[in-house]
Amino acid sequence: MNILYLTIPIALIISFGAFYVFIINYRSGQYEDIEGPKYRMLFDEENPRK
Amino acid sequence: MSSVLTKTLCFHCNSPIEGTPIFRVLKGEEREYCCNGCAELSSMLLENGLDRFYEIRGGQTMDPIRNGSSEEGSSPDYDNESVYSEYLEKTKAGYSGLITVSGIHCSACVWLIETVLPKTDGVQDARLNFGTGRLKVEFDPSKVRLSSILKLIRKLGYSPSLYSPLKAESKVEKPFRDLGIRMAVAGFCWGNIMLFSASLYAGYFQGMDVNMKNLFHYVSWMLATPVFFYSGYPFWKGAFEAWKHKLLSMDVLLFIGVSLAYFYSIYVTVSERGEVYFDSVCTIYFFILLGKYLEAMIRYKAGTKIGELLSLLPEEYEVQREGTWSKFPARNIQKGDLVKLVHGSKAPVDGALKSQEAFFDEAVLTGESEPIRRTAGEEIKAGSLCLSSDVLFLSSGTSQESSLAQIGKLLEESLLRKPKIQRTTDRMASVFIKIVLVIAICTFFYWWKFDGLESALLNTISVLIVACPCALGLSVPAALVVSHLLQSKEGVLIKSPETAETLARVDRIFFDKTGTLTVGKLELARELILEKAERADEYRSIAVDLERHSSHPVARSFTKAFALTSEGPISWNSLEELPGQGMEGRIGDSIYRIGNRKFTSDSLYENDGLIYLSKDMRLLAAWEFKDKERAEAQKSISKLRSLVQNLEILSGDIPAKVKELASKLSISEYSANLSPTQKRDRILDAQSQGEIVAMVGDGINDSACIAQADIGISMGMGSDLSLDRSDIILTKNRLDSLPKSISIARKTRAIIRQNICLSLVYNSIMIPLAFSGLMLPVICAGFMTLSSFTVVLNSVSMRSRIQL
Numbered sequence: 087m088n089i090l091y092l093t094i095p096i097a098l099i100i101s102f103g104a105f106y107v108f109i110i111n112y113r114s115g116q117y118e119d120i121e122g123p124k125y126r127m128l129f130d131e132e133n134p135r136k
Numbered sequence: 137m138s139s140v141l142t143k144t145l146c147f148h149c150n151s152p153i154e155g156t157p158i159f160r161v162l163k164g165e166e167r168e169y170c171c172n173g174c175a176e177l178s179s180m181l182l183e184n185g186l187d188r189f190y191e192i193r194g195g196q197t198m199d200p201i202r203n204g205s206s207e208e209g210s211s212p213d214y215d216n217e218s219v220y221s222e223y224l225e226k227t228k229a230g231y232s233g234l235i236t237v238s239g240i241h242c243s244a245c246v247w248l249i250e251t252v253l254p255k256t257d258g259v260q261d262a263r264l265n266f267g268t269g270r271l272k273v274e275f276d277p278s279k280v281r282l283s284s285i286l287k288l289i290r291k292l293g294y295s296p297s298l299y300s301p302l303k304a305e306s307k308v309e310k311p312f313r314d315l316g317i318r319m320a321v322a323g324f325c326w327g328n329i330m331l332f333s334a335s336l337y338a339g340y341f342q343g344m345d346v347n348m349k350n351l352f353h354y355v356s357w358m359l360a361t362p363v364f365f366y367s368g369y370p371f372w373k374g375a376f377e378a379w380k381h382k383l384l385s386m387d388v389l390l391f392i393g394v395s396l397a398y399f400y401s402i403y404v405t406v407s408e409r410g411e412v413y414f415d416s417v418c419t420i421y422f423f424i425l426l427g428k429y430l431e432a433m434i435r436y437k438a439g440t441k442i443g444e445l446l447s448l449l450p451e452e453y454e455v456q457r458e459g460t461w462s463k464f465p466a467r468n469i470q471k472g473d474l475v476k477l478v479h480g481s482k483a484p485v486d487g488a489l490k491s492q493e494a495f496f497d498e499a500v501l502t503g504e505s506e507p508i509r510r511t512a513g514e515e516i517k518a519g520s521l522c523l524s525s526d527v528l529f530l531s532s533g534t535s536q537e538s539s540l541a542q543i544g545k546l547l548e549e550s551l552l553r554k555p556k557i558q559r560t561t562d563r564m565a566s567v568f569i570k571i572v573l574v575i576a577i578c579t580f581f582y583w584w585k586f587d588g589l590e591s592a593l594l595n596t597i598s599v600l601i602v603a604c605p606c607a608l609g610l611s612v613p614a615a616l617v618v619s620h621l622l623q624s625k626e627g628v629l630i631k632s633p634e635t636a637e638t639l640a641r642v643d644r645i646f647f648d649k650t651g652t653l654t655v656g657k658l659e660l661a662r663e664l665i666l667e668k669a670e671r672a673d674e675y676r677s678i679a680v681d682l683e684r685h686s687s688h689p690v691a692r693s694f695t696k697a698f699a700l701t702s703e704g705p706i707s708w709n710s711l712e713e714l715p716g717q718g719m720e721g722r723i724g725d726s727i728y729r730i731g732n733r734k735f736t737s738d739s740l741y742e743n744d745g746l747i748y749l750s751k752d753m754r755l756l757a758a759w760e761f762k763d764k765e766r767a768e769a770q771k772s773i774s775k776l777r778s779l780v781q782n783l784e785i786l787s788g789d790i791p792a793k794v795k796e797l798a799s800k801l802s803i804s805e806y807s808a809n810l811s812p813t814q815k816r817d818r819i820l821d822a823q824s825q826g827e828i829v830a831m832v833g834d835g836i837n838d839s840a841c842i843a844q845a846d847i848g849i850s851m852g853m854g855s856d857l858s859l860d861r862s863d864i865i866l867t868k869n870r871l872d873s874l875p876k877s878i879s880i881a882r883k884t885r886a887i888i889r890q891n892i893c894l895s896l897v898y899n900s901i902m903i904p905l906a907f908s909g910l911m912l913p914v915i916c917a918g919f920m921t922l923s924s925f926t927v928v929l930n931s932v933s934m935r936s937r938i939q940l
Contacts, residue, residue, distance in 0.1 A: 087348065094355060098328070105324050109317060121266030125243035128192070129250075 148174035149198040170200050177293050186251065193244035220282070223298045229260055230276035235286070236440075237264065237271050239294040248292060256280060256288060268440070270299060299440075312436045315370075319425040322367040326418040329359040330917075333415035337914040340411065353405040356414035363418045364398050367425060386565040386608060389572065393604030394420055396597050410594075411913050413601055419920050424609025431613040431633050434620045438631050441867070442859065453477070453484055473531045477522040483529070486518050486538045490528040497521040507690070564892050565608070572603040572903070579907050591909070598911040602902040607923035611891030614931035619884035622935065627852075627868030628877040635863040639847050639878060640885040641828050645780050646819060646841065648833035649787035649794055652851055653801065653871070654763045656834070658693040661762035664746075666755045675757045679749045681706045682719045682730045691719075693761055694747065718747075726752055765797055768872045773801045775875035779882075782827075786815045786841070816840045832874065833858060849874070883938045891927045898923035 111117065144153050147167040157168035158175050162182050169175035181189055224233040240246065246264045249271065253262035258279025264271045273285060289296040332352045339349060371394070374387030394417050401412040455464045456474040469475060469485050477483060483496075495507045498520045507523055510516060516529050518538035576599045583592035616633040623630055630636055647653050665672045680698045683691040708721045718731015729736045729750050736750035746758045776783060785806035787794045794808035807818065819841050822829050831838065831845035839858040842848030848862035852869040859865055866873045898919055905911050 087345070090348065091351065094351070098355070098358075101324075101328060105320075109320065112317065112320065113313075118268070119265040122246070122264070125246060125266070128243070129247050 144168050146170035146174050146200065148178040149200045150193070150195065151197050151200055173293065174200055177291070180291075181248075184252075186248065189244050189248050192247050193242060196242050196244075198241050198245075219298070220277070224282070227274060229274065230258075230278070231282075232272065232274040233282070234299040235271045235273060235289070235296045236299045237269055237289060237294045237296050240264070240266075240269050245294070249289065249294070252292060253285070253288065256285070259285065271296070309436065312432050315425070315429050315432050318367045318369070319422070319429045322363045322418060322422040322425050325359045325363045325367075326415075326422040329356050329415050329418050332356050332359075333913065333917065336412070337917075340912070340914065346408070350405070350408060353401075353412050353414075356412055357402060357405055360398060360401070360414040360417045363421050364394070367421050368394065370425075370428070371421070384566050384569045385562060386569075389565065389569045390420065390424065390604055390609075393600050397601045397604075400594075400597050400601075413913055413916065415913065416601060416604075416916050416920070419917060420604055420606045420609075423606045423920070423924050427609040427611075427613035430617045434616060434633050435631075437620075438629055441629055442631065442865065453481070469531050469535060471531055471533050475529055475531055477527040477529065481522055483516050483518050483520045483522065484538075485531045485535050486533055487516050487529040487531045489514050489516055490530055491524075491526075493524075494527040495523040497523055564896070568603075568605075568896055572600070575603075575903060575907065576600055582907075583909070595906065595909050598906040598909075599903060602906040602911055602916060603899055605895045605899045605923075606920045607895030607898060607927045608892060610924050611895050611927045611931075612888055614928050615884055615887045615891055615934065618931050618934045619880055622880050622938070623877055624867075626876045626880070627866060627870060627873045628880075629865040629867050631863050631865070635847060636881045636884050637888070638828065639830070639864065639881040642780055642830045642847060642878070643827045644782040644784065644822055644829050645776065646815075646822075646829065646831045646845070647783065647785050647803075648815075648831075648838045648841075649785055649789055649797060650763060651834040651853075652832050652838075653769050653785070653797060654765050656763060658690060658761040659764050660693075660697040660759060661764065662746075662760040664758040664760075666757055668756075672757070675749055678706065678728055679730050679747075679757070679759075681708075682711075682721050682728060682749075685711050685721075686713055686719050690747065690761060694759070697759075697761075729753075765800065766871055768870055769801060772871040772875055773803065775872070776878070779875055779878050786810055786818055786831075788812075788815075812838070812840050816844050819844050880938060883934060887931060887934055891930055894926055894930065895923050898926075 144157055145151065146153050146157070146169050148169055151170060153168060153170040157170065158172060160167055160169060160175050160179060162179050167178070169178065181187065220231065224231040237249065246266065249264055250262055253259050253273065258276045259273060260276065261274045262271060271289075275282075275285060286296045286298075332355050336344075336349065336352050336356075338344075339352075368391075371387055371391045374385065375391035378385040378388045397413040397420075398417050401414050401417070404410040404412050453464060453469065454461060454476040455469060456476075457470075464473075474490065475484065475487065477494075489510050489512055491512065493509060493511045495509055496516065497507050498517065518535065576596050579599050580592050580596040583595050613633075616636060619636055620630065620633070623636075630639075650656055663672075665675065676698050680695055683694040706721075706723070708723060710722045712720045714720065714731070714735065717735040718729060721728045730747065733746065733748050736748040736753070737755050738753050746760045748758045749756045773783065782805065783803050785794060785798055785803055787806070787808050788810055789808055791808040794806050798804075798806040810818070815838070819829055819831060823844075823846070828847075829845045830847040830849055831841045832849045832851070833839070833842050834851040834853065838850070839861050842850055842858050843861045847864060848858075849864045849866065850858045850862040852859075852865055852867045864877070866877075902911065902915070902919055905915065
């Protein structure tokens with residue numbers, strides 16, 4: 087079970103990293119509109135956005 | 137005509153067609169529509185090759201467009217500097233702004249707006265947010281004006297309103313997002329810490345390697361620390377606030393409990409003896425923050441909704457200063473300026489009339505429904521609505537000095553003096569806290585006597601930790617969220633969640649008359665044909681044609697009432713308006729007159745409020761215009777009577793009219809001829825009797841009362857000032873929302889009480905365990921989760937337990 091001394095810190099670092107990414111996304115407003123994209127993919131765009 | 141047995145569906149909005157359909161041949165096919173609005177829009181779409189709208193819409197039903205959803209009356213002036221600077225942001229290519237679009241029902245709507253707008257010359261980009269219904273537009277002001285973008289959206293059948301990010305961001309959005317991140321941190325750490333806690337629980341029962349146990353303790357400590365310091369910051373603040381005011385609030389108990397749990401666990405970790413409570417720290421804070429977040433979400437949503445309702449656009453006026461005409465925003469008008477008012481604009485400042493005569497609607501100030509005729513030299517109060525066109529008046533001060541601003545100040549005072557009705561949670565909490573503290577002190581002395589100081593401290597701490605009701609944080613918000621959803625479905629917008637509780641306890645409702653119980657518009661009530669009844673149609677068309685040339689406000693209601701029956705214009709030889717009396721028109725050698733009784737018949741009769749039509753002084757017909765009560769008033773009032781003991785009308789109108797309405801709706805208490813101040817005094821009087829009072833109104837003249845009453849309710853079409861000051865807004869602009877709202881509020885209150893009792897019962901079960909020194913973290917965690925779950929379940933069941 088000594089392997090836990092290594093794996094637990096690694097697991098924590100990975101999960102904190104993922105959480106940090108989530109916070110960055112949240113602050114940048116990516117979760118503002120969670121409905122739109124699923125419909126937008128169905129519109130055939132005549133003038134694709136740059 | 138088609139049979140009514142199988143209702144055909146409107147090609148555009150897919151709703152069943154009531155009455156006769158409108159046929160249009162478009163693209164070689166005959167299609168049926170329910171109204172002109174749908175037909176117009178549909179033909180526009182098909183002609184511009186936007187047929188895909190119907191593919192995306194599929195079989196969904198939308199609201200009929202009706203006839204050009206743009207309301208009549210004045211559209212505010214959007215294209216001035218002050219609007220641009222307040223609502224829009226400068227970008228490289230021009231401006232970008234946010235527009236709230238209401239009436240979005242499906243993806244087809246989004247597609248339509250996002251496709252049509254960028255096709256307009258000058259609009260670079262349009263992107264609509266599904267969740268909030270906000271449209272982000274970027275445009276080049278040299279090519280396209282803001283007002284034409286708004287007009288286009290209106291033409292597509294939606295109603296746009298400008299959204300000011302500056303105002304909203306600062307007040308609501310930032311704290312809300314902040315809370316969101318605090319909650320996310322607590323949730324993340326809670327999820328992780330439970331892994332280690334579960335292992336520790338297992339270790340407690342099965343035995344565990346000491347080093348491993350220590351590792352898990354340290355890891356838990358690490359995970360609980362950000363929760364305690366960062367997520368717990370609002371509780372630090374709340375506890376210190378309460379401490380300063382010598383109050384025992386729930387925050388204080390939570391803070392004491394959680395802090396003890398945290399620091400005691402650190403002590404355990406360092407000294408390597410006993411069990412840690414780090415997971416309880418995370419659980420309690422996470423669930424309570426979740427509750428607070430839900431509550432903030434309601435507040436935030438209500439806030440944005442109100443932002444949509446208020447059209448607080450900075451208006452500009454034509455002003456003559458030192459001989460030159462220029463445009464100024466209202467706040468820059470000074471004393472001695474000559475201001476020009478157009479039809480439908482509000483006087484920005486107090487002043488004296490310069491034009492010969494003009495009609496004003498002063499309902500907002502006095503509650504008087506009739507238009508008032510003012511002649512040169514008379515005083516015009518700020519906020520009066522101008523009903524004539526091109527009226528000049530001389531400003532007697534700035535807008536800050538105006539009577540309207542004074543009303544505003546009065547309101548602020550009322551709001552400050554508003555009695556705070558304590559929330560049930562706080563009341564129950566303070567009792568609960570006292571009991572817990574007494575038990576904690578008993579625990580301490582009991583164990584001190586029998587087992588020494590250390591175990592006394594230990595057991596006291598565990599009592600305090602256990603008493604910290606985690607479900608309590610969820611019990612109120614969970615119920616409020618469900619209630620908010622139900623309320624908004626009924627067209628009721630409650631600004632701040634705690635209002636719902638007060639609403640449930642209302643004993644007296646005051647109603648304003650004009651615009652609240654009545655429609656607030658003059659409508660045809662009676663028609664009398666006095667001579668040759670078979671020629672009624674002819675009389676009507678003559679009357680309408682005469683009134684069409686009149687500047688009197690009633691003439692507008694008149695032409696509206698007969699808009700459909702009137703024939704083509706009549707060629708008059710001469711037309712003349714006699715101010716305050718009526719119109720006179722000549723054809724050949726007969727003279728037609730329309731107006732009051734004296735003017736039309738030269739008789740000695742008194743004027744009786746009817747409008748007469750005469751030919752050569754012989755009366756032909758008469759019409760009476762009245763402000764009718766709302767169609768749903770009768771039903772709503774009788775429903776309210778079963779819920780609330782006392783209903784009362786407070787009106788500024790003449791006694792006869794108020795009495796008539798009161799007897800119609802069988803409301804026994806009413807008073808008329810009241811000034812806004814007298815209305816407010818009546819409310820104060822009722823409050824001093826210990827009653828909890830609600831006031832329903834719609835105008836600026838009611839806003840003082842709305843602010844003073846414990847619950848201010850305003851109709852959705854009310855004036856900005858009253859919407860801004862009210863606690864509850866009936867967004868559908870219908871009275872029948874009110875009884876439903878009260879029933880929901882009562883149920884909510886009952887459910888909140890049950891929730892609080894449930895959560896306190898759970899915690900009370902654990903207190904004896906803690907007292908006897910048997911408290912284990914594993915039991916603690918189990919009970920917390922279970923109690924939160926119960927509370928949420930109880931709240932969600934509200935929907936099925938209420939009959940509307």
